[in-house]
Amino acid sequence: MYIYLLIAFLSGFSLMVVELTASRILAPLLGSSVYTWTAVIGTVLLGMSIGNMLGGILIDRRKSKKTLFIFFVAVFLSTALIPLWARYSGWLSSLDINLIVRIILVSFFIFLLPSVFYGTIYPGLLKFYLEDVENTGRRAGSVSAAWSLGSIIGTFLTGFFFIGFMGSTKTVLLMAAVMFFCALVVDFPRKKTGLVSVAILMPLAFSIIGALSIPKNSEKLVYFGESDYYAIKVADVKSVKGNDLRLLILDFDFHSMESEGEIDTYPHVYPIFSILKREFSDIAVIGGGSNLISKNLADFYSDAKVSTVEIDPEVSRISDIYFKKSSNPVETVISDGRMFFEKNEKKFDLVFVDAYNSFISVPWHLTTLESNELIKGSLSEDGIFAINIISAVSGENSLFFQSVLRTIRKTFPNTYVLHYGHSLEEVQNLVIIGTDSERRISEQEIASGLESLPNGNLISAKILHEIPELSEKSLVLTDDFAPVERLMGPAVKNNFKRHLETYASHF
Structure with missing residues (x-):
């Protein structure tokens, strides 16, 4: 029995x-x-x-x-x-x-x-x-x-x-x-x-x-595997401009793309930070992917030590194998972003959060007031906080961006926004920068300072000089209440099919 x-x-x-x-x-x-x-x-x-x-x-x-x-x-x-x-x-x-x-x-x-x-x-x-x-x-x-x-x-x-x-x-x-x-x-x-x-x-x-x-074979596919966190793909495709692109796909999202000819993207925003702060000795990037942001920062701020915090060791391994390395060393720390700062005792001059792991999956615990306060505690005097999100600036798809911005302003009174779409209503990559310095550097000063820097004119064109008034529906996100799926809902609803078609066209 x-x-x-x-x-x-x-x-x-x-x-x-x-x-x-x-x-x-x-x-x-x-x-x-x-x-x-x-x-x-x-x-x-x-x-x-x-x-x-x-x-x-x-x-x-x-x-x-x-x-x-x-x-x-x-x-x-x-x-x-x-x-x-x-x-x-x-x-x-x-x-x-x-x-x-x-x-x-x-x-x-x-x-x-x-x-x-x-x-x-x-x-x-x-x-x-x-x-x-x-x-x-x-x-x-x-x-x-x-x-x-x-x-x-x-x-x-x-x-x-x-x-x-x-x-x-x-x-x-x-x-x-x-x-x-x-x-x-x-x-x-x-x-x-x-x-x-x-x-x-x-x-x-x-x-x-x-x-x-077995997953469908594709001549574009360079690597396919699974880790404890993601289904990971590396693929070689052509961009809209006809440039060769190497993509890192995590689950359902084009997480990273690298190409010699594609410089009009948010990982190339790095020179702007030199306008907001003159000296950099320690930089942390939360979310590794192909490490493009970390590599750009390490090459531009060559005297600084750049640390990449990546939760998935397999993603880090794949990045080392299939993507170009920086001419300057980048340290990799395997950890969750919040846990890293919970244990951290170092002061960073710049913290860049880039931890999206799929189009409809937002690491909400890195968008909250408590997370921002924790990161602020790890910043040096006049240190810079930056985060990449996917949303629209205005219109029905913008509630997530507005909530993130409202939350950041509770910790960092000086904020700047760079947008990487064709219109403010389009769902796109948005880089939000926050500082707690006594004097606010204006957008005009930043644009002027960028003129002599690499890709300066391209970056200047992305700066949002006037941010639309935040909706009353936008929230201050907290560890207790951060309904990011609901806030992203309209953006996902209006763009999911197009994203799926793009994904299907490659695989």
């Missing part, structure tokens, strides 16, 4: 692994945000509820090991097909509908059916294990405890091992194999034809599903 506890353990283990891996599968399709996590958890709970009901009805109608075997085979097949459904769900993720609805639909399409079949297992196991009516409570508790213990171990192994060492596709296929093993334990085929079928169909099914689940 204890074999049912082992099966409950393995089922809970497998379900939790699949559930946690689901968010990684959705990230390259829809980005990683609280919306994707909400959709995944809701989908799994809904599927489990339906499966619990159906499984109970079916096992009551026909209490046999063959019924339980069928439950596990259904779980095996539906789980093994998850990477395949994910690969061919692009049509659904590109529908011109509300983002939240789109995320829910994609989550249902990929994960609802496996969740339903997982749900059938629990009542099936209980039916066989609760034969002793006198000990119903103890036995039901034992099955539940075994299932929960499996879920706990599955949670730890997924986060700390499977994703980082195996990737999402292999992890899901491994869980499918675990469920097939459970099916054989429940009711191993005793007839010769059944054994032959298992011996042939099992490896054949995995070969076909595995082959079809």
